[in-house]
Structure formats: structure tokens, C-alpha cells
Amino acid sequence: MPTVTSSQLSANPRSLNVRQRVAKKAALPAFSNAYSLVDALRPSEPAYGFRPHSVHTAARWFLDHFPGRVMYAVKTNPDAQVIHALTQAGIGHFDVASLKEIETVAKHAPKGKIYYMHPVKPAEAIAKAYFDYGVRTFSLDSHVELQKILKATDYAKDLSLFVRLSIPNEHAAMALSGKFGVSMDEAKDLVMETRRVSDRFGICFHVGSQSMASGDYRTAMMLVSDLVEQTGVRLDALDVGGGFPSVYPEMDPPALIDYINAINQSFDDFGFDVDCELFCEPGRALVAEAGSTIVRVDLRKDNMLFINDGIYGSLFDAGFPNFIYPVRALRPDGEFEGTMEAFGFYGPTCDSMDVMKGPFLLPEDIREGDWIEIGQLGAYGTTMRTRFNGFYSEIMAELQDEPMLTMYPDMPRLDINKHVSKRHLRIAKA
Ligand SMILES: Cc1ncc(COP(=O)(O)O)c(C=O)c1O
Structure with a gap:
């Protein structure tokens, strides 16, 4: 594929082990x-x-600091070498948005666990994901999508279903709540219905890409906690999505550790159950x-x-x-x-x-x-x-x-x- 021959390659003056292993x-x-x-x-x-080696450093940082499951958002960069570098660093979970992304993960990270977190999916893709690729986790933001998932999986009893909430994307360079996510007003019904048919039930959100304020995660987690209290459901997992920033010449965000601290603190402050598992879906921060x-x-x-x-x-x-x-x-x-x-x-x-x-x-x-x-x-x-x-x-x-x-x-x-x-x-x- 690359239009480059080996004779054109320059020698690498460095010899770091990680670089060599990943490069190979x-x-x-x-x-x-x-x-x-x-x-x-x-x-x-x-x-x-x-x-x-840069992906390796970023992935290790997330695995060492995020207090839960780190899923890579494949849409950010699905190239084979990226998936390889991530798996080499220890990332084993992948958030996908399409059947093509599922195929990419299955090919390049065959041991990886796949999460189909696009709230609107073709019925055929849901069926293929469930029956051919062993995917059990899906997100949704409407009753119609919930019924579609149930039908396409033959009313499976082993589903992990996440309701995606629309939450404020105030400090993000790119808002992601315009198209997806159920509003807080309409969420109660959907949350209770989804809980009823799920083996494991979760809530997810996205604070928007390139979030410039760690407080956005806190606001979102407060809204989730209110919803859980109002509906009385048991929450098995909370997925705080992506949004973790990178740095650009005119966008210098707070340190990543501030985001992790905000998530940890909010988990304690808003009374989430200790058994509720945390997930995140970083894209940009891992590979930019x-x-x-x-x-x-x-x-x-x-x-x-x-x-x-x-x-x-x-x-x-x-x-x-x-x-x-x-x-x-x-x-x-x-x-x-x-x-x-x-x-x-x-x-x-x-x-x-x-x-x-x-x-x-x-x-x-x-x-x-x-x-x-x-x-x-x-x-x-x-x-x-x-x-x-x-x-x-x-x-x-x-x-x-x-x-x-x-x-x-x-x-x-x-x-x-x-x-x-x-x-x-x-x-x-x-
Ligand atoms: C559902 C979902 N998860 C994760 C991401 C990755 O977001 P980011 O690159 O901001 O971390 C996106 C980006 O569009 C997304 O839609």
C-alpha cells in the first residue's frame, strides 16, 4: 500500500524497546x-x-489513571497500525459505530471486546454484531431503537444496554448532543423500560469533543445521578464517553488528571453505587x-x-x-x-x-x-x-x-x- 521502498528508508537513530516492538x-x-x-x-x-510510541504512552496513561474500563473510540482513527499500537499497550475494549468498524476490530484486535455505541443502527448490523461477532453491548436513545435491538437479537436475555443522555456540551470545541441523546424530560420512561429488558443496564453521555473544562463531566454525572434517583433503577455501569482533550496552539486545556479527578470526585459526591462500573470512550486524547x-x-x-x-x-x-x-x-x-x-x-x-x-x-x-x-x-x-x-x-x-x-x-x-x-x-x- 505505501508507495515507499525499503531503500528509501532512513535509519532510526534511537532504539527504545517500545518503539521497536510496536513498529515491528x-x-x-x-x-x-x-x-x-x-x-x-x-x-x-x-x-x-x-x-x-505516542499512542502507547497515551494508552498507558489512561489505563493507569482512569478508574474503570477504557474503550477506544475507533472512529477517531481506525488504521491498522493504530489498533495494533493500542492493543500492544493493553487496550482491549473498542467502541464502534458501524459494522465496518466491527470488522476492523475483529481483524486487527481479534481478542478485543466490542461495544456498539452508536444510538441509531441498521437492524441488519445489530443482528450481525450480536450473532456473528458476539457483541452484547449497545446504546440507544429512543423506544424505537430499543425495540429494534430486541427484535434483531431475537429478544436476547444477555444484553447490556446503555441509554444515551443529551447533556450540556458547553465547553466543548465540538458539540455532540445535537443529534443524539434523549432529553432529561423524556429519559425517565426510556430508562425504566430499558432496565426492564437488560441483563446489565447503563447510562452513557458525551460531553462533546475536545472538552475544555473538566466540570462538564461533573455536571453530566450530577444529571445521571438525579435520573437514577428519580427512576429508582439499579445502574450497573456509567459510561462517561469521550471528550478528553488534546492540545493545539490556541487550545490549551487543563491537565488530563483534572478530568480524572473530577470523575472520581463526582462518583463519590453523587452517591453512585460502589458496584456501578465506570467506562470511558476516549478517541482524540489517545491518538491526536x-x-x-x-x-x-x-x-x-x-x-x-x-x-x-x-x-x-x-x-x-x-x-x-x-x-x-x-x-x-x-x-x-x-x-x-x-x-x-x-x-x-x-x-x-x-x-x-x-x-x-x-x-x-x-x-x-x-x-x-x-x-x-x-x-x-x-x-x-x-x-x-x-x-x-x-x-x-x-x-x-x-x-x-x-x-x-x-x-x-x-x-x-x-x-x-x-x-x-x-x-x-x-x-x-x-
Ligand atoms: C459515542 C462516541 N464515543 C466516543 C467518541 C470519541 O470522542 P473524543 O474523540 O472526543 O474523545 C465519539 C466521537 O464522536 C462518540 O461519538
């Missing part, structure tokens, strides 16, 4: 960093870099740091750069949601000069919406033929690619350097303001 399994061509990749391949299409997209500048018009990936590729969130990603310029055959300036990007398609305002800070003399590494794209990056206008790259490689920004205390940070050129690489190696 993922089997992608490996480069010490984006600069070496560009130097070796001079790619005219976007190249997607993945750091397995691990990915970089490496693009080439095909044209410059003033401070707008026409690059070869865009919102129909791995940069969807840089478009309308206007996420600002960390960037650094790469020029293997020369030096950058001058100061840093703010740039915007145009993607390669003919659609005027294919624009990413940024601002992205890059050297003032950046020009056609330079490359740019765009970081923090392991989450909702490669998974969002389309083939629109014929732009679709399959160049994937392993990167063995540190992520551009990190939420994890054990992960060193790179200086992203440094222009990367041969001279800087020599300095870094010296």
Missing part, C-alpha cells in the same frame, strides 16, 4: 522524523506520519498527538499557500471548525530566512470551501516546493479523507520523533518554532 507489528516504513521522510521521498502527494500530515506547497499567493491536502483530505477540522494545528516548515535543500508570519491554506480541490484560515505561523520566505509538517492530526485526520477531485494519497509512514505538542507528562515536547532544515538537523544531532 505496524510494519510501516520508518523515518526518524518528518524531515528525514521529506529528504528521502520528496513526496508530491501528502504523506501521513504515525508515531506508535501521534499523527502528522506532511504537505507540499504547490503555489503561494501573498500569505495564502496552496497545499496538496485540505478539508476533503485529512484537514477537515482545519476548515469550518477552524482548528489551528501546529506547523513547521521543511526545506531539505536550503535554509529559511526572515521572521515567522501568519499564513492561511487552500486545499487542492476546486471547491472554494476548501480553505483553512489558520493562522499558521511559518517562515516569511516559504514558497512553492517547500514542505510543511502539520501536527496533532492523529485524531479525525486520515479517517476523514475522501477521493474528491481525485486527490487521495496512500503514503503512510512511521515517525520516531516526539509529537509536536503533548498532554502527557512523560512525553517530551519538540520546539515547534524551529525551522527545520539540514543545518538545524545537524545541530539537533550534534
Whole structure:
């Protein structure tokens, strides 16, 4: 699949055990960093870099700190090497949204346990999940979906059913309560009915993606606790969903440990039963740091750069949601000069919406033929690619350097303001 030959690979100057073990399994061509990749391949299409050791660090952190079951939200990045890196780190539970994601987990993590947490599912997919893949856990937010699940599973008696609540998504960069989740007003009936037909009964919610305030989990858990009290049901499991943040140049969230503390404290304060099991479904926080997209500048018009990936590729969130990603310029055959300036990007398609305002800070003399590494794209990056206008790259490689920004205390940070050129690489190696 990758358009890279082994002779093009640069040697890895490091030899950490975790890196070696994970790399062996993922089997992608490996480069010490984006600069070496560009130097070796001079790619005219976007190249997607993945750091397995970064996923490993993030997964270990969640497994060590979250007081319950950690399920990876597969939609965030379903690539085989991501699933391998996660299983290698000890993640054994997977939150899926579709039959395709179920097949992906079954293929790449055959021992993994699958949870079908999309509140609206095709009946055929529910049946296949239950009868062919052994899935027992499903979420729902309506009476109609509840009946659909029961019918599709032949009124199974061993179901774990989670009612998804719509809760405030006040501090999230991306709200996820608009389409899914039953309102608090309508939840009582659904909770009691679902409890009646479940072997194990749970409640789940999503505070919205990239939650910038740990208090959102507290508010949601208070609402769940009120609902449990009002309905008098026994709650076997509480799934606090995803939403755990990553870090971006203009979004510096509280430390991840604050989110864990808020969840622990709320569990105690709101009187949840000690036997109620906690689940979470992180996506972004586990994989964002691990990915970089490496693009080439095909044209410059003033401070707008026409690059070869865009919102129909791995940069969807840089478009309308206007996420600002960390960037650094790469020029293997020369030096950058001058100061840093703010740039915007145009993607390669003919659609005027294919624009990413940024601002992205890059050297003032950046020009056609330079490359740019765009970081923090392991989450909702490669998974969002389309083939629109014929732009679709399959160049994937392993990167063995540190992520551009990190939420994890054990992960060193790179200086992203440094222009990367041969001279800087020599300095870094010296
Ligand atoms: C049901 C569900 N769980 C988990 C996630 C992952 O969320 P995040 O990437 O914000 O952690 C999502 C994201 O859309 C989701 O819909």
C-alpha cells in the first residue's frame, strides 16, 4: 500500500524497546522524523506520519489513571497500525459505530471486546454484531431503537444496554448532543423500560469533543445521578464517553488528571453505587498527538499557500471548525530566512470551501516546493479523507520523533518554532 521502498528508508537513530516492538507489528516504513521522510521521498502527494510510541504512552496513561474500563473510540482513527499500537499497550475494549468498524476490530484486535455505541443502527448490523461477532453491548436513545435491538437479537436475555443522555456540551470545541441523546424530560420512561429488558443496564453521555473544562463531566454525572434517583433503577455501569482533550496552539486545556479527578470526585459526591462500573470512550486524547500530515506547497499567493491536502483530505477540522494545528516548515535543500508570519491554506480541490484560515505561523520566505509538517492530526485526520477531485494519497509512514505538542507528562515536547532544515538537523544531532 505505501508507495515507499525499503531503500528509501532512513535509519532510526534511537532504539527504545517500545518503539521497536510496536513498529515491528505496524510494519510501516520508518523515518526518524518528518524531515528525514521529506529528504528521502520528496513526496508530491501528502504523506501521513504515525508515531506508535505516542499512542502507547497515551494508552498507558489512561489505563493507569482512569478508574474503570477504557474503550477506544475507533472512529477517531481506525488504521491498522493504530489498533495494533493500542492493543500492544493493553487496550482491549473498542467502541464502534458501524459494522465496518466491527470488522476492523475483529481483524486487527481479534481478542478485543466490542461495544456498539452508536444510538441509531441498521437492524441488519445489530443482528450481525450480536450473532456473528458476539457483541452484547449497545446504546440507544429512543423506544424505537430499543425495540429494534430486541427484535434483531431475537429478544436476547444477555444484553447490556446503555441509554444515551443529551447533556450540556458547553465547553466543548465540538458539540455532540445535537443529534443524539434523549432529553432529561423524556429519559425517565426510556430508562425504566430499558432496565426492564437488560441483563446489565447503563447510562452513557458525551460531553462533546475536545472538552475544555473538566466540570462538564461533573455536571453530566450530577444529571445521571438525579435520573437514577428519580427512576429508582439499579445502574450497573456509567459510561462517561469521550471528550478528553488534546492540545493545539490556541487550545490549551487543563491537565488530563483534572478530568480524572473530577470523575472520581463526582462518583463519590453523587452517591453512585460502589458496584456501578465506570467506562470511558476516549478517541482524540489517545491518538491526536501521534499523527502528522506532511504537505507540499504547490503555489503561494501573498500569505495564502496552496497545499496538496485540505478539508476533503485529512484537514477537515482545519476548515469550518477552524482548528489551528501546529506547523513547521521543511526545506531539505536550503535554509529559511526572515521572521515567522501568519499564513492561511487552500486545499487542492476546486471547491472554494476548501480553505483553512489558520493562522499558521511559518517562515516569511516559504514558497512553492517547500514542505510543511502539520501536527496533532492523529485524531479525525486520515479517517476523514475522501477521493474528491481525485486527490487521495496512500503514503503512510512511521515517525520516531516526539509529537509536536503533548498532554502527557512523560512525553517530551519538540520546539515547534524551529525551522527545520539540514543545518538545524545537524545541530539537533550534534
Ligand atoms: C459515542 C462516541 N464515543 C466516543 C467518541 C470519541 O470522542 P473524543 O474523540 O472526543 O474523545 C465519539 C466521537 O464522536 C462518540 O461519538
